[in-house]
Amino acid sequence: MQEVLAAEDIGKLPEASIAESLARLPGLATNRDRGNGTAISIRGMGPNLVNTLLNGREIVSAEASRNVRYEQYPAELINGAYVFKSPTAAQVEGAIAGQVDLRTLRPLDFSETKVVLNARAIYSDLAEKVQDTSPWGCIASASVVTQLLDDTLGIAVGYSGRRQSVATVRTNIFRYTNSFADLNGNGQGNDNIPFGFEGLARGGDDIRHGALAALQWKPSRAFELNGDFFYSKVKFDETQRGFRVENLPFGNTQSGVSAVTIPQAGGGTQDYVTGITTTVFPGNESFGQVVRGVNELFFFEDDLYAGGLNAKWRPEGWEIAADVGYSTTHRDQQFLTLRTEPFGFAPTTTFRSGNDSVPAMTINANLADPSAFRIADFQIPENGGGAPLINDELWTASLDATRQIGRGPLAALRFGARYTDRSKDYTQRTQFGFIDPAQRTATPASLLNGTYNFSGAYAGLPAVQSIDILKAVTTLFGPIAPTQSFFDQRSSWQVGEKTYAGYAQVDLEGNLFGLPFNGNVGLRVIRTETDSRSIRIDQDPTSQTAVPVRVTNEFTDWLPNLNLTFKPTDKLQIRLGASQALARPPLDDLSAGFGVFTFGAPSAFGGNPLLEPFRAKQLDATVEWYFDRDSALTISGFYKDLSTYIAQQVTPIFVNDANGNPVEGTFRRPINGSGGTIKGVEVLFQKAFTFLPAPFDGFGTYLNYSYTDSNISVTENDNAIGAIQLPGLSKHVANATLYYSKAGFEARVAFRYRSNYATELGDTDRILFTAPESVLDFQTSYEFGAGALKGVRLLFQANNLTDEPFETYYGDRRLQGRYEKFGRRFLAGVGFSF
Numbered sequence: 111m112q113e114v115l116a117a118e119d120i121g122k123l124p125e126a127s128i129a130e131s132l133a134r135l136p137g138l139a140t141n142r143d144r145g146n147g148t149a150i151s152i153r154g155m156g157p158n159l160v161n162t163l164l165n166g167r168e169i170v171s172a173e174a175s176r177n178v179r180y181e182q183y184p185a186e187l188i189n190g191a192y193v194f195k196s197p198t199a200a201q202v203e204g205a206i207a208g209q210v211d212l213r214t215l216r217p218l219d220f221s222e223t224k225v226v227l228n229a230r231a232i233y234s235d236l237a238e239k240v241q242d243t244s245p246w247g248c249i250a251s252a253s254v255v256t257q258l259l260d261d262t263l264g265i266a267v268g269y270s271g272r273r274q275s276v277a278t279v280r281t282n283i284f285r286y287t288n289s290f291a292d293l294n295g296n297g298q299g300n301d302n303i304p305f306g307f308e309g310l311a312r313g314g315d316d317i318r319h320g321a322l323a324a325l326q327w328k329p330s331r332a333f334e335l336n337g338d339f340f341y342s343k344v345k346f347d348e349t350q351r352g353f354r355v356e357n358l359p360f361g362n363t364q365s366g367v368s369a370v371t372i373p374q375a376g377g378g379t380q381d382y383v384t385g386i387t388t389t390v391f392p393g394n395e396s397f398g399q400v401v402r403g404v405n406e407l408f409f410f411e412d413d414l415y416a417g418g419l420n421a422k423w424r425p426e427g428w429e430i431a432a433d434v435g436y437s438t439t440h441r442d443q444q445f446l447t448l449r450t451e452p453f454g455f456a457p458t459t460t461f462r463s464g465n466d467s468v469p470a471m472t473i474n475a476n477l478a479d480p481s482a483f484r485i486a487d488f489q490i491p492e493n494g495g496g497a498p499l500i501n502d503e504l505w506t507a508s509l510d511a512t513r514q515i516g517r518g519p520l521a522a523l524r525f526g527a528r529y530t531d532r533s534k535d536y537t538q539r540t541q542f543g544f545i546d547p548a549q550r551t552a553t554p555a556s557l558l559n560g561t562y563n564f565s566g567a568y569a570g571l572p573a574v575q576s577i578d579i580l581k582a583v584t585t586l587f588g589p590i591a592p593t594q595s596f597f598d599q600r601s602s603w604q605v606g607e608k609t610y611a612g613y614a615q616v617d618l619e620g621n622l623f624g625l626p627f628n629g630n631v632g633l634r635v636i637r638t639e640t641d642s643r644s645i646r647i648d649q650d651p652t653s654q655t656a657v658p659v660r661v662t663n664e665f666t667d668w669l670p671n672l673n674l675t676f677k678p679t680d681k682l683q684i685r686l687g688a689s690q691a692l693a694r695p696p697l698d699d700l701s702a703g704f705g706v707f708t709f710g711a712p713s714a715f716g717g718n719p720l721l722e723p724f725r726a727k728q729l730d731a732t733v734e735w736y737f738d739r740d741s742a743l744t745i746s747g748f749y750k751d752l753s754t755y756i757a758q759q760v761t762p763i764f765v766n767d768a769n770g771n772p773v774e775g776t777f778r779r780p781i782n783g784s785g786g787t788i789k790g791v792e793v794l795f796q797k798a799f800t801f802l803p804a805p806f807d808g809f810g811t812y813l814n815y816s817y818t819d820s821n822i823s824v825t826e827n828d829n830a831i832g833a834i835q836l837p838g839l840s841k842h843v844a845n846a847t848l849y850y851s852k853a854g855f856e857a858r859v860a861f862r863y864r865s866n867y868a869t870e871l872g873d874t875d876r877i878l879f880t881a882p883e884s885v886l887d888f889q890t891s892y893e894f895g896a897g898a899l900k901g902v903r904l905l906f907q908a909n910n911l912t913d914e915p916f917e918t919y920y921g922d923r924r925l926q927g928r929y930e931k932f933g934r935r936f937l938a939g940v941g942f943s944f
Contacts (some may be wrong), residue, residue, distance in 0.1 A: 148935025156838025236933025
């Protein structure tokens with residue numbers, strides 16, 4: 111089964127991010143990062159189970175894992191995408207949820223020379239209220255396609271550039287931990303309390319440049335040569351202003367406690383603090399609550415190059431194709447925090463959780479006073495992301511042959527081979543600077559931008575100092591020059607991966623049970639070899655050592671599959687599929703690096719270079735009814751049985767003590783855990799209302815809904831809420847679009863919904879959930895069909911009309927985590943094609 115996303119022309123996919131266009135398809139959903147769609151989930155399964163191709167080739171990723179940021183691929187340069195949900199033997203392996211193949215244009219698909227120009231202005235309403243950014247941005251793109259040598263040679267080039275504001279405001283209530291006290295006074299001790307809380311406003315620039323070139327030569331029907339090249343540069347440059355309160359659990363006096371009582375997985379109940387007033391216990395300033403103002407910089411810059419050459423030769427009854435591809439990317443990333451602390455006093459703080467709203471957060475001191483809150487330190491810390499350098503390089507080569515048979519049920523025979531060689535490295539870097547408390551002075555006026563005041567829904571949060579961060583750091587601490595420290599070595603790694611695949615597939619066509627059918631049956635065999643290198647760090651109270659680690663692994667997978675399509679009538683089709691599939695582990699999970707800390711019982715954390723893939727057996731069934739020329743109803747069911755699922759878990763580790771005796775400890779790392787089943791149903795309905803009288807015959811609707819369920823569970827290690835379902839799984843995903851298209855005028859209102867899902871395992875194994883999201887968008891355009899303005903297209907677009915927040919929580923909706931607003935974004939522009 112496959113879904114197709116197609117633009118009727120160059121540069122006409124509607125969204126600024128291709129992820130948001132893909133998320134309109136049945137069973138697909140996207141996350142929201144800075145308000146943009148960046149990653150794709152399919153059938154309730156997260157990005158780790160999705161494989162992404164560009165023009166049929168696997169591509170690199172600047173993320174530490176394999177996951178692709180789809181915003182790297184400008185919608186203006188992507189001519190369409192195929193989403194494959196049930197695999198064939200001839201397809202590239204690597205997906206269980208589904209495979210997305212992004213396609214750039216082929217020049218000879220056009221019958222004449224064409225030039226397309228687009229320009230759009232972008233306005234963000236939230237950026238007006240956030241420092242360090244402009245609310246205005248723009249998108250500009252240009253593409254040229256032409257045909258030469260009697261239409262046997264096609265050439266296409268294109269460029270897309272975008273600058274838009276980054277503007278978000280958020281609060282965070284940090285992960286819960288045991289207070290070892292009865293804070294709410296109900297006689298039940300060990301109340302859980304957040305480690306702290308924060309409020310932050312982020313402003314900056316999101317800049318993207320993309321370019322493509324395509325060459326297609328077809329001197330005869332028997333031979334075709336295609337070359338394509340794609341370049342993308344994405345740069346985020348952001349500044350955050352706000353405050354952060356930490357160390358609430360210990361060393362403080364507390365009052366005004368509000369709490370909720372939540373049943374626990376192992377039986378009994380547990381009190382969770384959702385509001386409290388906190389002051390450091392006198393004399394405990396170095397141990398209790400810490401109140402800081404923060405001014406932070408974050409940037410990353412990705413450069414991606416991808417290209418390849420494909421040749422097809424079609425002698426009588428055969429098609430032979432050879433393909434060579436190469437892609438590489440580099441990321442330079444840095445997170446820097448400059449912190450101010452109270453001088454000579456200890457503030458009192460209060461927070462009150464605000465389920466579905468901004469929580470109340472107060473501090474009884476003026477964080478905007480440069481004399482009261484003085485610069486204390488700066489950090490480029492690993493736990494904030496550090497300053498990693500990431501490189502990823504991938505070579506691919508394949509050879510495929512097809513022999514047309516056309517007798518009986520045997521329509522064709524396909525066979526081929528594929529080879530890949532991938533190398534990815536991650537180098538962690540950090541830096542720290544500190545001013546002794548006695549040497550701290552009021553923040554000089556020359557380093558201040560003024561005061562930042564939160565506004566809108568966040569107006570009740572404390573105002574903070576806005577500091578010239580780069581000038582302050584270089585003036586007070588010296589040059590910004592992160593380096594790899596001793597402990598950064600365990601977080602740095604290099605993973606090499608080679609794959610060897612071969613397949614044979616028979617295409618089928620004929621009659622079965624009196625019904626016409628087509629399909630295929632085949633087998634794909636893949637051998638995977640990995641080589642992981644890093645450092646093991648051992649630390650005890652008296653020493654620390656670093657030892658190089660290198661681990662190799664190899665495994666072979668046999669993936670049979672069968673796909674059949676029956677056609678009882680011209681309007682009714684029934685599709686059936688059965689297959690085995692795999693998705694390889696995230697590359698950062700394959701790191702051989704880890705740290706072992708022996709301060710009492712040993713504890714360790716790191717990667718697992720011996721991980722094997724996610725593996726699944728799959729069944730798919732679809733009924734498609736095209737009940738008139740403008741309408742369709744499809745119902746799909748799927749069932750996946752995963753033999754293993756990779757998740758972070760705690761396993762035993764044994765470390766020898768001073769006498770050489772093994773001592774048991776804990777090792778937190780990714781493992782091949784037990785699998786389970788994933789099953790669901792998808793429904794799609796689309797209808798053009800051509801039966802209505804003019805001008806209402808231009809209306810139509812597009813609706814889809816998917817339901818997914820799973821018995822795969824991941825256990826929260828401190829057993830606060832027990833096991834939860836598959837991370838990334840939303841049980842309900844829906845899209846509803848009402849459109850109008852007639853005489854060059856188009857308009858659509860589009861709504862998408864995604865139910866809650868487990869997001870990740872936090873830094874103390876507290877499972878974080880993302881709350882349900884409902885996003886409403888609008889777009890309208892008019893294209894002149896005649897006269898002097900023929901080919902001109904006017905466009906207006908409004909995204910996130912209801913300013914839907916992004917909200918997370920800790921297992922129970924009353925235990926709020928993040929509450930973030932992105933604001934609304936408006937685009938207006940003009941396109942011209944001739």
